[in-house]
Amino acid sequence: MKKETSSTNLNRRDFLKFAGGAVFIAAGAGLVPQVLRRTLLPEEVVEAQGSVDLYLAGTDGWMYLPPTPQIIRPSSVAGGALLHPDSAAPDPFTTYIFGFRNVTLLSETQKLAQKFKAQHNAPLFWLNQFDPANQVDFNVQVTNLGLELRPDLFDAHTLHWHGFRNVIPFFDGEPSGSIGIPSGRNFTYVYRPREEGTYMYHCHVEDVEHVQMGMTGLVFVRPLQDGNTSLYSSGKYIYNDGDGSTGYDREFAMFLSEVWTDSHWADAHVQLPEWSDYKADFAMLNGRVYPDTIAPNSPINAGTSEHWLDVQTDANGDLLPPAGYPHLQYNPHSSLVTCNAGERVALRFANLGFKEQAMTLAGIQMRVVGRDATLMRGRSPYGGITPGTNTQYETDTINIGAGESFDVIFTAPAHSGGSGSSGLGYDTYMLYNRNYISSNNLAPGGFGGQATEVRVYGSGTVGSQQYPNDWGI
Numbered sequence: 001m002k003k004e005t006s007s008t009n010l011n012r013r014d015f016l017k018f019a020g021g022a023v024f025i026a027a028g029a030g031l032v033p034q035v036l037r038r039t040l041l042p043e044e045v046v047e048a049q050g051s052v053d054l055y056l057a058g059t060d061g062w063m064y065l066p067p068t069p070q071i072i073r074p075s076s077v078a079g080g081a082l083l084h085p086d087s088a089a090p091d092p093f094t095t096y097i098f099g100f101r102n103v104t105l106l107s108e109t110q111k112l113a114q115k116f117k118a119q120h121n122a123p124l125f126w127l128n129q130f131d132p133a134n135q136v137d138f139n140v141q142v143t144n145l146g147l148e149l150r151p152d153l154f155d156a157h158t159l160h161w162h163g164f165r166n167v168i169p170f171f172d173g174e175p176s177g178s179i180g181i182p183s184g185r186n187f188t189y190v191y192r193p194r195e196e197g198t199y200m201y202h203c204h205v206e207d208v209e210h211v212q213m214g215m216t217g218l219v220f221v222r223p224l225q226d227g228n229t230s231l232y233s234s235g236k237y238i239y240n241d242g243d244g245s246t247g248y249d250r251e252f253a254m255f256l257s258e259v260w261t262d263s264h265w266a267d268a269h270v271q272l273p274e275w276s277d278y279k280a281d282f283a284m285l286n287g288r289v290y291p292d293t294i295a296p297n298s299p300i301n302a303g304t305s306e307h308w309l310d311v312q313t314d315a316n317g318d319l320l321p322p323a324g325y326p327h328l329q330y331n332p333h334s335s336l337v338t339c340n341a342g343e344r345v346a347l348r349f350a351n352l353g354f355k356e357q358a359m360t361l362a363g364i365q366m367r368v369v370g371r372d373a374t375l376m377r378g379r380s381p382y383g384g385i386t387p388g389t390n391t392q393y394e395t396d397t398i399n400i401g402a403g404e405s406f407d408v409i410f411t412a413p414a415h416s417g418g419s420g421s422s423g424l425g426y427d428t429y430m431l432y433n434r435n436y437i438s439s440n441n442l443a444p445g446g447f448g449g450q451a452t453e454v455r456v457y458g459s460g461t462v463g464s465q466q467y468p469n470d471w472g473i
């Protein structure tokens, strides 16, 4: 449900009292702290706030990464310890994580049952750019279910929207200057996104640890230009470009993250990782490594939300895995790109690993149309009367640092006309990290890393996309 900002309710008035409270402090009124305690407790502000657009729960859990015998912890544990797969992990999972779950449509009982059921990456969500004409905000409620395996780590969680402009500290999620959400409590973040594009979000509590442990995800802001079919026939755009240059037919999230198994094992076994030893063992796309990246999405209920992927659940509210892939229950998102020849495909990259990566699409030029939620265009001279210089460029590789996002569009090349080199009716192009240590660990029978495939079909073969990363087949 959306909430009209013009319909001020009790909670928003309380919040405004807080803003006014600063004036009283400036005036030196000695009773003000009591007043603030009466009006400002964040639980009071948010727990009665009613309808929210999205409800996330922070907790811990297990996910899957392919086994390799190579990763041990030789120095800090006598005789060494097998870090991966973690011996404490319940089959078929391998790796301890912190993460978020989308509990918006779950009952209270189902929600509480999701403690210890974290997923990676965190749920993707998207919202519309703030429209001054109808003044609709976007409210994300976050609760902290606690850490089942580490009750001694009574860390708070937060939602920090990385790159959000015009943020006010109260809703920034940086815990030393804002609200942290202790175990068992709720907080609602209110967003009024004025700049469209591709962003990321993460928990900002102990952020090196909580980011590495998996509390990271993608968020899009859809432009007001969406729905205009005169600039591009689909009416779907990444930016308010004014010329249709960011129009696309299909969109795919490409979220980059990393796992340093030492730190995950350490958190599971009540040990302290030495963060200056950081070395990513796994580099993931949408929480998986190749070839799991081309395995299906977890089953999605299309159409139940305009703002997020509604992964189907069982009666307990637990995620259903992709059919035939029970080990991917908590890595729900595919990275396979499917399209018809001639279509424009948008790839929304964001990196919340700690290393720079080099994503290459072999054989197809990518056009970079946006970076860091900003259209590739120079400043308009003379007060914006004239459009700025178009600075979009074509490349086969994007170098993407930690905390950066890239929006690229490619036009799918002509289909080969035959059954394709694979014999399955499509042409395959590789999308991979050309920093090879992040796409192949060289271990015996080794796993792939940040790699996936683009499959181009003959025109009219792939059906329309129902949600981001939907294969359409």
Ligand SMILES: [Cu+2]
Binding pocket: 058, 098, 155, 156, 157, 158, 203, 204, 205, 210, 215
């Ligand atoms: Cu956290």
